[in-house]
Amino acid sequence: MNVAVAKTGNGRAVSDLFAGAEGRLPGSPAVIVARREAFETYERLGLPHRRIEEWKYTDLRALVGEVLPLAASPDAAALKRAAEAVKAHAIAGARKLVLVDGVFAADLSDVKALGSDMSFRTLRETLEKDASLLKTAVTDAVIALNAAMATDGVVLSIADGAQLSAPIQIIHIATAASASAFSRSQVAIGKGVHATIVESFVAAGAKAYQVNDAVLLSIGDDSDVAHIRLMDDAPDALNVTSHFVTVGANVKLNFFNMTTGAAVSRLQGFITFSGEGSELSANGVNLLQKTEHGDTTLLVDHAVPNCVSRETFRAVIDDRAHSVFQGRIIVRPDAQKTDGKMMTRALLLSDEAEADNKPELEIFADDVSCGHGATAGALDDSLLFYLKARGLPEKQAQALLIQAFVGEAIEQIADDGLREHVIGIAERWLERRS
Amino acid sequence: MALLEVKDLKVRVEEREILHGLTLTVNEGEVHAIMGPNGSGKSTLSHVIAGKPGYEVTDGQILFKGEDLLEMDPEERAAKGVFLAFQYPVEIPGVATMTFLRTALNAQRKARGESEYSTPDFLKKVREVSKSLNIPQDMLKRGVNVGFSGGEKKRNEVLQMALFEPSLCILDEMDSGLDIDALRIAADGVNALRSPGRAMVVITHYQRLLNYIVPDFVHVMSKGRVVKSGGKDLALELEASGYTQFEDAA
Known part of the structure; x- marks a missing residue:
């Protein structure tokens, strides 16, 4: 790639931003060094563009152009708007941890209700002592930028054996227009834990903002975890999120992502099996309209034998929207008896809608079962006619069929209240269709 | 006033004319059978009346x-x-069948400016009707027609007919794919819906169905036209002599 291009234009804008923000970014001297290194990595790489293979379909340089200045810490008015948004988007019964423009908001959160089997700190507190949270096994330009700029986040550990009846909901609220929020969270789950972690991204009146989030999730042996991400940012926002997930032995991990917002978004997940006998079910739904661009990129690394991964991804694409799914499965040389499959289905609601699908299998073991499949198509005319002949207007008939299409993925969510919450978000997306 | 008047109807599919000037009048309370060989245009007529695209x-x-x-x-x-x-x-x-039924019924009521059914009222109505049609409740929880037998699918159509209370029912080859027991249950359901305010057009290839749903009038279609009309005895006549005479006549 062309380094000179990266440094001019975009590079300089961020450089100014970093210089201006550095004084507000928390951290010990070691953290400050790590941030500068991360920023140098970003400066060297620049915003990802189409000539970088992993970003081929999501050219941030063309789609976004520049990184906006760091959002100011939320003031009283912003926190008041955020409180309204919390009310509107909280899942009934969930324990909430709220970040406003990337800054932890204690008054809006349920830290005291977390109980004795969880320990909580903010990222800001953690970085005063420990720089390790800024390091990840994989890095690219947006991950490096996150490490350089991460302002705050949730650092949560769940003790061995904890059986959490209610979900933990991390709510990201944007109140600042034309500004960036950089958040980074760590959730360390012990052994034999039963837990549901939900992340919600919403706007409280903010427009044209940017979110760069990172989540470091580790799951101990014998745990049963549901991890649900609901990205419903403002229609003109940018959301780039990176997940780093380590899965222990005999774990059941049910991951679900739904994208219903943001002009441009990318979720990139790096999931590694580090213990045998585990099962990953990763389900995704992209609901895109207008000129929205939604990218889900998952790398599942079968580093050990005897694990199962299932990826089911569905995209509903209207108008001139563009959905991207990149799924890569790596099976390491001794990861025998790996069973890894991915399936994507795209529903194209307009002639100008676009779906790109890039499955990749890298198999270095010889006794494995891996596969991928993909379909793309329009709504079935015969089904639409049947519904219309029974009195449903076109849009309502379409809505019913779209709900059925994504319903199969949503049904994977076991918790009734949570599933209803997700269905509600999908229904609001359908109502927004013109 | 006639309920349905089809006047000199000409219909093309792509470049081919299927109906060449078809005329049919159906009054309230009447049951008309339309018979004819394959390719005579019977199903095209039913699709055009319902508004299926492509015609x-x-x-x-x-x-x-x-x-x-x-x-x-x-x-x-x-x-x-x-x-x-x-x-x-x-x-x-x-x-889910239940979701579909409620959505469709309420969409029709809304379009007519009527109030939508409340959930308890709707459930009560569905239970009554499905019981009379021998449709088990668990079938209503399944996806619409998913995994239904041929007979169950047709009973589901009759269930909808009973719920929506239309004034014109067009039954397109209701007997296809049904064994005699399934046919009898579906036909009993249809007969229960006969009323002075409701007309039916029964489209069938075979006379057999008309033993169960006895029509007031029988029309024979051939090559896109009605070539003969008569009373219910015309169906029996056809059973004996076949359609060949009309194919020549058309």
């Missing part, structure tokens, strides 16, 4: 209660009281 009406008109049916979208026709029982009801995975 081009080049001449003639269809009036329903005096209104121009061809100007209406399929959902408007349904709300006005036109019901097509499909020859092959589609399967809709992921849409």
